[in-house]
Amino acid sequence: MHKDFTLIPDDHPGALARLGEACGKAEINIEGISAFTGGGKGVVHVLVPDAEHALEVLTEAGLDVRAARDVVVTDIPDRPGAMGEVCRQVADAGINIEQAYLATGGRMVLVVDDVEQARALLGR
CATH class of the missing domain: 3.30.70.260 (ACT domain)
Known part of the structure; x- marks a missing residue:
């Protein structure tokens, strides 16, 4: 079952690169993404097929996952x-x-x- 994760990274160069690199290294395919910034923060929605594994990988990479929703x-x-x-x-x-x-x-x-x-x- 797919999940949409909401991440709130600081708005600085490399935030999306870190997300992509962590998922790539763990062989997690990002199947969809929406990202924007404002007020010094980013809001990233990412679609992943294996939520448990992705949550573990993103957390270990220091990315702040604020929500996970069925979609x-x-x-x-x-x-x-x-x-x-x-x-x-x-x-x-x-x-x-x-x-x-x-x-x-x-x-x-x-x-x-x-x-x-x-x-x-x-x-x-």
């Missing part, structure tokens, strides 16, 4: 309007999307308030 990972066509169609389907079911980002392999990651319902809805 919905769904295929999404690479064409105009595809994101809107997926999000409309979720919204019409009364599910709130709290965060979304794209992942490798033409997939979309959704952090939602009802993971099980969203997975059933999207066929995951």
